[in-house]
Amino acid sequence: MTRGIGRQMDSFKRALGDLGLEATPQRLAIGEAAFTVRPHFTVEELFQRVRKREPRIGRVTVYRTLKVMMQARLVEERPFRKGGMLYEPMAGHRHHDHMLCLRCGKIIEFENERIEQEQARAAARHRFQILTHSHTLFGYCRNCRKSCCSTRGAGPGECGRNGRER
Amino acid sequence: MTRGIGRQMDSFKRALGDLGLEATPQRLAIGEAAFTVRPHFTVEELFQRVRKREPRIGRVTVYRTLKVMMQARLVEERPFRKGGMLYEPMAGHRHHDHMLCLRCGKIIEFENERIEQEQARAAARHRFQILTHSHTLFGYCRNCRKSCCSTRGAGPGECGRNGRER
DNA sequence: TCTGTAGTTGAGACTGAGTCTCAATAAGGA
DNA sequence: TCCTTATTGAGACTCAGTCTCAACTACAGA
Incomplete structure (x- = not known):
């Protein structure tokens, strides 16, 4: 599961750079969590996961960072259910x-x-x-x-x- | 656009009967509106449309009736956008x-x-x-x-x- | 006509996802 | 040390959708 994380994080850092954004500890923690949490996750799951490492992090930051990851095509939204999107990391994955x-x-x-x-x-x-x-x-x-x-x-x-x- | 409405309404009434539900004026108004409003509509649009004919109708009734129509496969949900589903009437339509x-x-x-x-x-x-x-x-x-x-x-x-x- | 019952309705409270706002904080340069 | 800029997090807010409950309606039986 953790295979390829390094490469995914590299893409993420590059994407941040390209967008003129800093690679802050919060953003990196969110990125890492998104690439290691289960393959289809809710914002809440991601938030709880990140919280373990960065207890002071806010929900808003998670939403914001997810948006950046989506811009960079590292994560995609899946409108599977009514209340709330599921998200899926894309890198290292063929389209499916x-x-x-x-x-x-x-x-x-x-x-x-x-x-x-x-x-x-x-x-x-x-x-x-x-x-x-x-x-x-x-x-x-x-x-x-x-x-x-x-x-x-x-x-x-x-x-x-x-x-x-x- | 109004072509086939009669048949659609018949299916709807039959579906209500099959589910042991009464064909109340509210439900019929909602059904008719759903079959005549534009082909992909939001709950709000449907609600406003029904309101013109039945000003006292409540949002909850629209949600409830839509659920019945979905059970009867007369309408389908389309998760196109984040905030709020779009709905699409199915009858008289090939799948697309x-x-x-x-x-x-x-x-x-x-x-x-x-x-x-x-x-x-x-x-x-x-x-x-x-x-x-x-x-x-x-x-x-x-x-x-x-x-x-x-x-x-x-x-x-x-x-x-x-x-x-x- | 009255009463009881069951189904239906609508108002309003509630929930949960997601966004907006703004003050606090951090980082970096002069 | 001061200033500027980007970032963060708390909390208020919005909006879709659900839940609850009292009021209403229709109908059957007395």
């Missing part, structure tokens, strides 16, 4: 799409070259310039599909909430 | 995906059979059961692409904010 289990919250990543090609073609047809995209399938994962038939309405968390499968 | 212009807010709909096939295949590979999906390309539309080079940072609204192109 997501399946989100509506029962247990598990997030499965998948890649499909043909989908990417087709969407590029569709964009070209409309002369639309793609900056980023979001492609998410909502439904039931393998485990929840099974248990759906027997235990209806069971709460989340049964099969590896927010784990990662590739 | 979206391109969202980050400059003027224009929403372009597109269909691609091959993408649908590929995503079904990817889901099958993970034994994932798709209930719905969201596929959105973010970037610049034809018009904004042009003007981007000359007038950087111009505000939204120049090229048909939230219009529909197919």
Whole structure:
């Protein structure tokens, strides 16, 4: 998990420099936390993580720094849920799409070259310039599909909430 | 635009019946407004629209009724933006995906059979059961692409904010 | 007509994500 | 040491969406 952190932090520091921003201890702590916390995280999770190292840090600084990381394309927003975005670090990752289990919250990543090609073609047809995209399938994962038939309405968390499968 | 409203309202009434809910004047007014307001609307827009006909209606009722319509698959949520969902009526519509212009807010709909096939295949590979999906390309539309080079940072609204192109 | 019941509604309080504002602080140069 | 500028964090604020609860409505039975 920590593999590649050094390189990611280097990109982050470079991005800060490019934007004329200083590499303050707070920003570096937030960057490091963002690259080591689990792959799809909320602002709150990131904030709690950073707090362990920098107890005096404020929520606002976390939001601000995330915004910088997004500008630098080091992190992307994922509008999976209603209240509150999820964030995902990008560096060292090939682009991928997501399946989100509506029962247990598990997030499965998948890649499909043909989908990417087709969407590029569709964009070209409309002369639309793609900056980023979001492609998410909502439904039931393998485990929840099974248990759906027997235990209806069971709460989340049964099969590896927010784990990662590739 | 009003074409097919009758059929949509019939589906809505049937859905209400199926769920054991009454077809109250409020619910019908909300249904009608949802099917006649522009194709991607916010709760606030819908609320204002309904208010014209039923001035005493409350926001909560609009939220509640929208939830019912979503259960009945007559409306879908689109997590395009940070603060607040957009909603889109489904009936009489083939499934489609979206391109969202980050400059003027224009929403372009597109269909691609091959993408649908590929995503079904990817889901099958993970034994994932798709209930719905969201596929959105973010970037610049034809018009904004042009003007981007000359007038950087111009505000939204120049090229048909939230219009529909197919 | 009256009463009881169940479903529905709307006002307003509440929650939680995210933004704004502003005084305090830190860092760096003269 | 003083000045300037960038950064930070607390707290107020906004906005979408939910929760709660009293009031209202429709309907059935007495």
